Amino acid sequence: MKLLLSSAGVKNPSIRAALEALLPRPVGECTALAIPTAMYGHPWAGPGRNVWEFAAGRSAEPMVELGWRSVGLLELTALPSIPADRWVPLVRETDVLLASGGDAVYLAHWMRQTGLADLLGELTDTVWFGMSAGSMVMTPRIGEEFVGWEAPDGGDETLGVVGFSIFPHLEHPSLPTNTLAAAEAWQEKLGNPAYAIDDDTAITVVDGDVTVVSEGRWRHLAG
Structure with missing residues (x-):
């Protein structure tokens, strides 16, 4: 699987070009x-209007509204109630999976519950395009600061597809606590490598090669 891990979708031409290259x-x-599943686990994001805006391509973080040939909706919480042969072939034939922001632990939980997490390793040509929590879900841990939904077994662990964590929305004007100093303190507690990225930054991961694409601010925080 090819990964494009963003803080806020396609916010500039460089991130758009990185997506097109994948x-x-x-x-x-x-x-x-x-x-949109991650949104339901976050107190600020869903359910309600924000979920509809993401799915309808009317959010401020462009993902759905990029001009795809077709866009379908994959709500993970519904999948355990239907046969796998009704949705697994659809995922296999899709070019890109667009994962919204929200709560990364909640998203990881439902990816495991449905079997989508296990399926990822077979989707070698598929692009996973994440935004905020949709990116953080691919990391080993998110840190207690970003946990909004408590998993049945507790903790802040996510899927661990990549070996680094992500601190999104660095220095966002609406999030005054998302400073570089806060990101450095967060990473020290995690103990593994991490990237602090603003909304004009994304990270691509292809065959283990990590590349930062940015027209904004970011910092690699070594573990």
């Missing part, structure tokens, strides 16, 4: 599935 065809010829 896709097998131009955006207008690619199919996408939008995954």
Whole structure:
């Protein structure tokens, strides 16, 4: 699987170019599935209007509204109640999975519950395009500062597809506590490498190679 891990979707031409480089065809010829599940686990994000805005392509963080040939909706909380053969083939044939922000622990829980987490390793040509929690879910841990939903077994562990954690929305004007100093203190408690990224920054991961794409501010925090 190819990863594009962003803080806030496609916020500038550099992130758009990085996405296009990962896709097998131009955006207008690619199919996408939008995954809003993380939003339900976050007290600020859902349910309600924000979920609809993401799915309808009317949010301030462009993902769904990029001109895909088609966009479907994959709500993970519904999948355990239907046969796998109704949704697994759809995921396999889709070019890009668009994972919204919200709560990364909640998203990781439902990815495990549905089997989507186990399926990721087989999707070698698929692009996972995450925003905020949709990016953080691929990391080993998110830190207690970002946990809004408590998993049945507790903890802040996510899927561990990559070996680093992500501190999103660095120095965002609406999030005055998301400072670089706060990110450094957060990473020290985690103990593993991390990236602090603002909304004009994203990270690509292809075959283990990590590249930062940015028109803003970011910092690699060594573990």
